[in-house]
Amino acid sequence: MTTREIHLELLLSKPVVDSTGKTVGRIEEVRAEQQGEEWIVKEYLIGYAAVLERLSAWTIGLKLLQGIKAPTLIITxxxxxxxxxxNSNILNNKISGSELKIIKEGGHGFGYSHAAEIVKIITDFLS
Incomplete structure (x- = not known):
């Protein structure tokens, strides 16, 4: 599976819920029905342009990271x-003396799902 296919699958597989909370289909199905299937290509190109814009900012930011001298905790x-x-590994490599903590089975919302663990990590770091 290509990166584009993975991104599209992640984007398009999300359920669409109506105002009553009932699932009415996946984004892919609902949008294609409303706007025609060509919307997928348009959405992908808009997203790709945004990624390229972010990459240029990221590249500049990487150079600035090397100037950070304060103790830095990175959690992912x-x-x-x-x-x-x-991405956190890159930050850890660019910020001298930083500390990287990886939350096992932590998704994007690990601050909520692993709150007690996060509090302990931050408390230990600040001690």
């Missing part, structure tokens, strides 16, 4: 598909 979830853990 090992199951985060929105911001993959590899």
């Amino acid at each position: 979830g090992d199951s985060d598909i929105v911001i993959p853990p590899v």
Whole structure:
């Protein structure tokens, strides 16, 4: 499966819920029915342009990270598909003396799902 296919699958497989809370289909089905299937290509191109814009900002930001001298704690979830853990590894490598903690079975909302663990990690770091 290509990266594009993975991104489209993640984007398009989300359920669409109406005002009563009833699932009426997946985004892919509902939007294609409303706007025609060509919307998928348009949405993908808009997203791709946004990613390219972010990458240029990220590249500039990477150079600035090396200037951080304060103690830095980086926390990531090992199951985060929105911001993959590899991003935290990059931050950890660029910020001298930073500390990386990886939350096992932590998705993008690990701050909520693993709140007690996060509090302990932050408290220990600040001690």
